[in-house]
Amino acid sequence: MILDTTTVVWGVAVLAALLLAGAVAVLVRLVRTRRELRRAGLPTGPRWVFWGAVLYLVLPADLLPDPVYLDDIGVLLLALRTMRGSLGAGAPEVSGRRPGRQPADDYAP
Template sequence: MDATTVVLTVAAVLAAVVLAVAVAVLVRLVRTRRELRRAGLPTGPRWVFWGAVLYLVLPADLVPDPVYLDDIGVLLLALRSMRGSVTAPAPGAPPRRPGRQPADDYAP
């Protein structure tokens, strides 16, 4: 094996690993959205979810597609946004202390 073949093989393996991570994060994003909707909780703006999915699928990226690090970043931001919409207090709601449950407000 010459040096070029080794470099190309290593690059292909790294690209496959990064692609697998991107797909795993996409699956987690889809599952989280599905679970939030099933529970009747807010999933955040719809465009965040679909924008992240389209960014992964479409070939126009900030970084060329063999490198999926930017795609993973966009998917993670969308996942964080969706989870943040669940924990964000409603506008006008009093702030809650950490570790406090809503049922604590009604305890005698």
């Protein structure tokens, strides 16, 4: 079975679109995490980590060409991990719960 050029182009386009969607999803998660940490008054880590990751995604200069967003996703995930790591260093008693929500086991009928 020989694939024609149109099929290959569509396959590459779909893969690039999925990778872009993944990069945008990680970017949204990074922005939400930073906003929640700032709202709670907790450390967000160095500013350059957040802005550097955002700029790396937006600017055209990459390690890999832009249809391949794997390097962008890696940089965003590294920034997210750094921000969450600074959370643990700055607030030792913080649980994984969202602010204002009670865990299910604390509810006694």
